[in-house]
Amino acid sequence: MRRGKEETTETIRQLVDIARTHFTEYGYADTALESIVQAANLTRGALYHHFRNKKELFRSVLEGVQREVADKVEQAASTSEDVWQQLYLGCRAFVMAAVEERNKRIMLVDGPAILGWEEWRAMDQRHSMRLLRAQLQTMQEQGCLRQAPLEVTTYFISGGLNEMALWLARESLNEHALDEAMNALSMFLEGFKQSSA
Amino acid sequence: MRRGKEETTETIRQLVDIARTHFTEYGYADTALESIVQAANLTRGALYHHFRNKKELFRSVLEGVQREVADKVEQAASTSEDVWQQLYLGCRAFVMAAVEERNKRIMLVDGPAILGWEEWRAMDQRHSMRLLRAQLQTMQEQGCLRQAPLEVTTYFISGGLNEMALWLARESLNEHALDEAMNALSMFLEGFKQSSA
DNA sequence: TAACATACATACAGTATGTATGTAAACTGT
DNA sequence: ACAGTTTACATACATACTGTATGTATGTTA
Numbered sequence: 001m002r003r004g005k006e007e008t009t010e011t012i013r014q015l016v017d018i019a020r021t022h023f024t025e026y027g028y029a030d031t032a033l034e035s036i037v038q039a040a041n042l043t044r045g046a047l048y049h050h051f052r053n054k055k056e057l058f059r060s061v062l063e064g065v066q067r068e069v070a071d072k073v074e075q076a077a078s079t080s081e082d083v084w085q086q087l088y089l090g091c092r093a094f095v096m097a098a099v100e101e102r103n104k105r106i107m108l109v110d111g112p113a114i115l116g117w118e119e120w121r122a123m124d125q126r127h128s129m130r131l132l133r134a135q136l137q138t139m140q141e142q143g144c145l146r147q148a149p150l151e152v153t154t155y156f157i158s159g160g161l162n163e164m165a166l167w168l169a170r171e172s173l174n175e176h177a178l179d180e181a182m183n184a185l186s187m188f189l190e191g192f193k194q195s196s197a
Numbered sequence: 198m199r200r201g202k203e204e205t206t207e208t209i210r211q212l213v214d215i216a217r218t219h220f221t222e223y224g225y226a227d228t229a230l231e232s233i234v235q236a237a238n239l240t241r242g243a244l245y246h247h248f249r250n251k252k253e254l255f256r257s258v259l260e261g262v263q264r265e266v267a268d269k270v271e272q273a274a275s276t277s278e279d280v281w282q283q284l285y286l287g288c289r290a291f292v293m294a295a296v297e298e299r300n301k302r303i304m305l306v307d308g309p310a311i312l313g314w315e316e317w318r319a320m321d322q323r324h325s326m327r328l329l330r331a332q333l334q335t336m337q338e339q340g341c342l343r344q345a346p347l348e349v350t351t352y353f354i355s356g357g358l359n360e361m362a363l364w365l366a367r368e369s370l371n372e373h374a375l376d377e378a379m380n381a382l383s384m385f386l387e388g389f390k391q392s393s394a
Numbered sequence: 395t396a397a398c399a400t401a402c403a404t405a406c407a408g409t410a411t412g413t414a415t416g417t418a419a420a421c422t423g424t
Numbered sequence: 425a426c427a428g429t430t431t432a433c434a435t436a437c438a439t440a441c442t443g444t445a446t447g448t449a450t451g452t453t454a
Contacts, residue, residue, distance in 0.1 A: 027313075029310075033411075034409095044412090044434090048411095048413080049431085049433060053412070054411070105314075109309050109310050113306050113310030116224075117305075121363075148384045149377045151368075152377055155363075159357045159358070159359050159360025159361065159363075160352075160356045162356050163353060164349060166352075167318075170315060180349060183345070184346050184349040205401070230441080230443095239403090240402075240403050241442085241443090242402055243402050245443070246400085246401060251443090
C-alpha cells in the first residue's frame with residue numbers, strides 16, 4: 001500500500017494539481033473533496049493525511065498559482081533595463097497571467113474569501129505584490145515616481161490590476177479588449193510619473 | 198401565528214438585519230442559518246419561506262449594503278460643483294464607507310466569492326460603480342479627463358479603491374493612515390487629469 | 395363563513411467535512 | 425535480516441449544515 005518517498009510527493013503533487021482544476025471549474029465551495037480524491041484514485045483518508053483540512057489544501061493550490069504568476073511577472077520585467085518599461089511589462093504580465101482561467105478565480109475571487117483578506121494579502125506580498133512594491137520603491141528612490149506613500153500606492157495599483165484582469169477575462173471575447181486594457185494601463189502608469197524629474 | 202402584513206415585512210427586515218451582523222462577524226461560510234433564525238426567535242422554516250436559499254439571503258443583505266454605500270457616495274459628491282471635487286469626494290466617501298466593519302467583508306471579500314464576480318459586479322454597477330462611471334464620463338465629455346477607455350478606467354479605479362479600503366481597514370489603528378490614503382487618492386486622480394485642457 | 399393563501403414550525407433526507415481507527419508497506423536500528 | 429516503528433493510506437463513523445416536504449394555525453377574501 002505505502003508508496004516510496006518519491007511516489008508520496010507525487011501523490012501530493014497530484015492532489016494539489018487535481019484540486020486546482022476542480023477549484024477552477026466549480027469554485028471552492030462547490031468542490032467536494034470526495035470528487036478530488038476520486039479523480040486521483042484515492043480516498044479522503046489519503047487527503048487528510050497530507051492536508052489538515054480543505055482550507056489547507058486550497059492554500060497549497062494558491063501558493064502554486066501565486067508562484068507561477070510571480071515568476072512570469074519577474075521574467076517579463078527583467079527583459080528591459082528601463083524602470084518604466086519594467087513596471088509596464090510586469091503589470092502587463094500580471095494581468096495576462098491573472099486572466100487565465102486556471103489562475104483567475106482561485107487567485108482573485110476565492111482566495112480572499114477563503115483565507116481571509118489578511119492572509120491572502122500576506123501571501124500575495126510574498127509573491128507578485130512584493131515585486132511591484134520593490135519596483136515602485138526603486139523608482140521612487142530614483143526620483144522618477146511621484147512622491148506618494150509607497151504602501152497605499154502599491155495596494156491601489158495592485159487592486160486596480162486585479163479588477164482590470166477580471167474585467168478583461170469577461171470581455172476577452174473581443175480581441176480588442178486586451179489592447180484597450182494595456183493602452184489604459186500605460187496611461188495610468190503615466191499618471192504616476194514625476195513631472196519635475 | 199401569522200402576523201399582519203406589516204409584521205411580515207418586519208420579519209424579513211429583521212432576518213436581513215441579523216444576517217448582516219452574522220455575515221459580518223463570522224463570514225458567509227461560517228454563519229449557520231440556524232443561528233440567524235434563533236436570534237430572531239424563529240425557525241429555519243420561516244427563513245426558507247421568505248428566501249429561496251442561503252445565497253439569496255446574502256444577496257438581500259448585500260443589496261442593502263450597496264444601497265447604503267452608494268447613498269453616501271452620491272450625497273458626498275453632491276456637495277460640490279466642481280467635477281474634480283465631486284470625483285474626489287465620492288471616492289473618499291466610498292473608501293470611508295467600505296472601511297466600516299459592517300460593510301467591508303460582505304461587500305468586498307465575500308460578495309464576489311459567493312455571488313460570483315460577474316453577478317457581484319452587476320450589482321455594483323447598479324450602485325456605487327454606476328456613479329463613478331457616470332462621473333468619469335461627464336468629465337471626459339468636458340474634456341478634463343485623459344482620453345482613456347471609459348470601461349477599463351472605471352474598473353481600475355474601482356478595484357484600486359476597494360483594495361485601498363481593505364488596506365486602510367487593517368491599518369486604521371494609526372490615525373495617520375486615512376490622511377495618507379486620501380493624500381494618495383487625490384494624487385492618483387491628478388494622474389487622470391488632461392493636461393492640455 | 396367557507397375556501398383559500400400566507401407565515402410560520404417540524405421533521406426528515408441528503409451531503410459534506412472532519413476524526414478516529416485499522417492496516418499493510420516501507421524504513422530504521424541493531 | 426528482522427523486529428519495531430513510522431508512514432501512507434483506507435474505512436467507518438460522528439457531526440453539522442443546507443434544503444425540502446409537510447403540517448398547522450392565522451389572516452384574508454369571496
